[in-house]
Amino acid sequence: MVPPTASATTTTSTGAVPAAGSAGRQALDTALFQLGQAAEHLGLDDGLHRMLATPRRSLTVSVPVRREDGRMDVVQGYRVQHNVSRGPAKGGIRFHPDTDLSEVTALAMWMTWKCALVGIPYGGANGGVGVDPATLTTRELERVTRRYVNEILPLIGPDQDIPAPDVGTDEQTMAWIMDTYSVNAGYSVPGVVTGKPTILGGSLGRAGATARGVQIATMAALGDRDPAGVTVAVQGFGKVGAPAARYLADARCRVVAVSDATGAITDRAGLDVAAVRAHVAEAGGVAGYPRADALSHADLLGLDVGVLVPAALEGVLTAETAQKVRARLVVEGANGPTTPAADDVLADAGVTVVPDILANAGGVIVSYLEWVQNMQAYTWSAGEVEVKLRDLMEQAYAEVGALAADEGLTLRRAAHAIGVSRVAEAHRLRGLYP
Ligand SMILES: NC(=O)c1ccc[n+]([C@@H]2O[C@H](COP(=O)([O-])OP(=O)(O)OC[C@H]3O[C@@H](n4cnc5c(N)ncnc54)[C@H](O)[C@@H]3O)[C@@H](O)[C@H]2O)c1
Known part of the structure; x- marks a missing residue:
């Protein structure tokens, strides 16, 4: 190798x-x-x-x-x-x-x-x-x-x-x-970028698409488990984390902690996500939100919750910080939040990690749908976009879950095996020029 x-x-x-x-x-x-x-x-x-x-x-x-x-x-x-x-x-x-x-x-x-x-x-x-x-x-x-x-x-x-x-x-x-x-x-x-304002050809449903995908992936990972009352902590309260908190609350999960660069806040009874977003719009960050307690960035990762959603930056779950994770499920809204050493720690502890390339794929899926609409000079309804997003997310989750179960792999290893094999196959079929 x-x-x-x-x-x-x-x-x-x-x-x-x-x-x-x-x-x-x-x-x-x-x-x-x-x-x-x-x-x-x-x-x-x-x-x-x-x-x-x-x-x-x-x-x-x-x-x-x-x-x-x-x-x-x-x-x-x-x-x-x-x-x-x-x-x-x-x-x-x-x-x-x-x-x-x-x-x-x-x-x-x-x-x-x-x-x-x-x-x-x-x-x-x-x-x-x-x-x-x-x-x-x-x-x-x-x-x-x-x-x-x-x-x-x-x-x-x-x-x-x-x-x-x-x-x-x-x-x-x-x-x-x-x-x-x-x-x-x-x-x-318009087709040169996606995630544009809708008036310039942006797609309905793009703004919350990554977060919607995080919600779909979380529900798929919970399987038969009733999401009502499942506690959630979200690291990062930006374009992915804030709507993910909202969508998970919509799915009846209890969002008990969120953080951003300004600080972290918690309320075991459940945060009012809309009120936190209103506070962020006014104050510039979650710090100082009056109806919750402050906690440290590090403590948020170690909260006793059902689901941890890292939705900020890479490399936050290391061999050291992963040992503190008490969530049973980590759903990676961010790209690359977990180092390979942390993956081993989490796997040994029986924590399921829904990997970034699956969990946060909703964003690029709806970006693709936006680009297809731009290239056709046509628009789809929010409902049409939602159905296509859900179909692609659920299909990918099912494929990853099946391979992981068949071959005894983590979801990350299964997801990479599928993604890399498709690209490798494309290379084989195209051949090498000249
Ligand atoms: N925007 C998308 O459509 C999209 C799609 C797929 C993946 N992602 C990934 O999701 C992650 C977040 O992207 P985004 O678009 O939401 O960015 P963003 O800039 O909108 O939000 C990032 C958030 O993380 C917070 N943050 C920064 N440092 C932090 C820290 N130390 N602790 C806690 N919070 C911290 C920021 O304050 C902000 O709230 C990135 O890894 C990105 O690559 C984004």
């Missing part, structure tokens, strides 16, 4: 290998480890394993930005297309100070397996800018977005690579991306 190391080692714009131990490097190590496990399970030959461990295209760009006080800053941007064997590249754009090429590469690789797993005709991509959007004015943010898009323009397009929102970006960011691309093309190209 190929050691999953150097082939996917990436360099920064200065040519430096990202610092060992950076969050991004750890995410990439996790992604390569998972690929290695799948390659071994599937008996992939070394050459194909090496190809799948290596991104197809990686672009690092400088993004100069004029600040309001006249100063010029320069930040780094990235776009990585991991694999395009099954269709155009697809994946989010993240604005976060820690974003680096390694992180983007890991996220792009996970997107490849996710799209294959849920059976949508895309390869995997991801991009980002190493900037904290909270430190920018709206006009600065728009300038960063437009300049970044201008720099990655040769890579993206509705038939090539279709960005979507991720951490630190939203519908407005997607609208600026669509406009920048369209102005350069000379006509409107």
Whole structure:
């Protein structure tokens, strides 16, 4: 088996290998480890394993930005297309100070397996800018977005690579991306991004789609168990975590704790998720919500709950923090929240983990539906979108569950085995050019 190391080692714009131990490097190590496990399970030959461990295209760009006080800053941007064997590249754009090429590469690789797993005709991509959007004015943010898009323009397009929102970006960011691309093309190209405002061709149901998928995956994992009163803790109260808390409460679960970058709050009787969201809209975060107790970020992970939903960033469940987890079910709203060492700890403790590439696939499923509508210049009702989302999520869950049961695998190993095998098969059928 190929050691999953150097082939996917990436360099920064200065040519430096990202610092060992950076969050991004750890995410990439996790992604390569998972690929290695799948390659071994599937008996992939070394050459194909090496190809799948290596991104197809990686672009690092400088993004100069004029600040309001006249100063010029320069930040780094990235776009990585991991694999395009099954269709155009697809994946989010993240604005976060820690974003680096390694992180983007890991996220792009996970997107490849996710799209294959849920059976949508895309390869995997991801991009980002190493900037904290909270430190920018709206006009600065728009300038960063437009300049970044201008720099990655040769890579993206509705038939090539279709960005979507991720951490630190939203519908407005997607609208600026669509406009920048369209102005350069000379006509409107709604299909170049998904997660747009509906007035620009965004799909009904896209905003809450990832969270809806988290709810569907949670219900599937609970199986025959009555969700009424099942307690839930959600780490991260953003575009995924906040609506996931709401959908799980709608399913009669009791959401007893949520957190975001500002803090964590708990109420054993159950939080009023709508009231917490109203507080966040006003105060900028969950901290200070008056009808709950504060707790530490670390304590939220160790709460005695039925379901833990990590929905913030990568690498939060490590060998150390996983030992504190008392939930019986972990449903990964975030990408890459669990390290391989933590996976072992959780498996040994009998905790079921619904892996990211399955649990949070609702977002890319409805992104795909949005793109199909754009390419046809047609719109579907919210009900039509909901039915297609549910069908694809439930089918993927059933396939993963069946393989896991048949072969005695964790859900993560089964999900990766399915995703990687479909991409490997696409390569075999297409052959190697020239
Ligand atoms: N947006 C999507 O459609 C989508 C789809 C699939 C997967 N994801 C993944 O879901 C995760 C969250 O993405 P998002 O779009 O909701 O981003 P977001 O920026 O909307 O929200 C992130 C949330 O995490 C919180 N957070 C940051 N650091 C934290 C910490 N240390 N402890 C607790 N909370 C913390 C932030 O305050 C914020 O509430 C990411 O891993 C992303 O890749 C997102």
